[in-house]
Amino acid sequence: MQLKRVVLERLMRYHRFLSQTTKIKPIQTITSAQIAEALDIDPTQVRKDFGAIGLMGIGRVGYQVEDVCCAIRQVMGFDHENAAVLIGVGQLGGALLTYPGFEKYGLMIEAVFDSDPAKVGRRKAGYTIRSTRTLKQYIRNYNIRLAILCTPVEVSQTLTDRLTSTGIKAIWNFTPTSLNVPADVLVRNEHISLGLSEIAYHLK
Amino acid sequence: MQLKRVVLERLMRYHRFLSQTTKIKPIQTITSAQIAEALDIDPTQVRKDFGAIGLMGIGRVGYQVEDVCCAIRQVMGFDHENAAVLIGVGQLGGALLTYPGFEKYGLMIEAVFDSDPAKVGRRKAGYTIRSTRTLKQYIRNYNIRLAILCTPVEVSQTLTDRLTSTGIKAIWNFTPTSLNVPADVLVRNEHISLGLSEIAYHLK
Known part of the structure; x- marks a missing residue:
């Protein structure tokens, strides 16, 4: 899987947003609609990007924040030195x-x-x-x-x-x-x- | 006319490339194919971008370098302080x-x-x-x-x-x-x- 630069940049925005949000207020789950609204991105786009890195949301519950951050870090290679x-x-x-x-x-x-x-x-x-x-x-x-x-x-x-x-x-x-x-x-x-x-x- | 950010970024690349090239070797004209090759962009894209800011190339001669630079500066607002x-x-x-x-x-x-x-x-x-x-x-x-x-x-x-x-x-x-x-x-x-x-x- 070779992700395009625009996708990488969106993944970074999700990661930054989730890191900042959880620092202010610890949350367990978040929906694509919530992320979409905060970042002014289409919710379908959010779900597609998450799907591309193997993340599946559950109905109205959405995604586990920790799973999302973890998956993005792994895909991006931030855990490699x-x-x-x-x-x-x-x-x-x-x-x-x-x-x-x-x-x-x-x-x-x-x-x-x-x-x-x-x-x-x-x-x-x-x-x-x-x-x-x-x-x-x-x-x-x-x-x-x-x-x-x-x-x-x-x-x-x-x-x-x-x-x-x-x-x-x-x-x-x-x-x-x-x-x-x-x-x-x-x-x-x-x-x-x-x-x-x-x-x-x-x-x- | 409202240009998208990706178009603005390409216009900047054309402008930088042409400024640098002419500094090394003064040239009068350049074709979309030459620009496309140097910047690894599709030539059709180059012509489309130039068309969008009112530039028309002539057959095999291409574009007047000065006209291109001037048009980009004007569109981008670089001549405003x-x-x-x-x-x-x-x-x-x-x-x-x-x-x-x-x-x-x-x-x-x-x-x-x-x-x-x-x-x-x-x-x-x-x-x-x-x-x-x-x-x-x-x-x-x-x-x-x-x-x-x-x-x-x-x-x-x-x-x-x-x-x-x-x-x-x-x-x-x-x-x-x-x-x-x-x-x-x-x-x-x-x-x-x-x-x-x-x-x-x-x-x-």
């Missing part, structure tokens, strides 16, 4: 290092790298910044498959080539540019400009 | 303040706010940090319609209520939570967890 390297310890890279929610999704940042000799060796959010010259070696030694890219645009493609040739299978791209990668490598772009475009369009 | 306030000058807020590409999309951050008395009055990226107590007044005085939210989760809904009651029409939400807003207010969520979920799923 993904070791990652972060490259580029500027302001954004630094902000990501202190983000408290990554473990929840199985992400473990193992080491951080920068090419700036003035930064190498310094501490940041509990990490000692390493030189990008040692990047390849590190990725091979620790069998890292995920890289978080927060470098300037000018070096992002060169670094990407180096990363993919060393065995990286997913790049979380925070640089505002597109990256060319082999077919088996996933690039997830966090292009801030997409958000901006939606806002500009709405305010027009 | 949107004055914004940024709230929450932590690491992420600080990173956004130094992001160099906002003017390109018409976004002007006019003032920055924080509730921490230790931060108020200090300078950051050329801005003097103001107290959130003066937020309402500022928004009213300068008729601000866009707020960038980078605060801790605990205060985001309270702040959102204050913002929307003062005339804010769009919130760019960098806090990892959902916000309740009136129907005429747009919230664009930059939920880092969505990206993470796609990556975790791919690496599973």
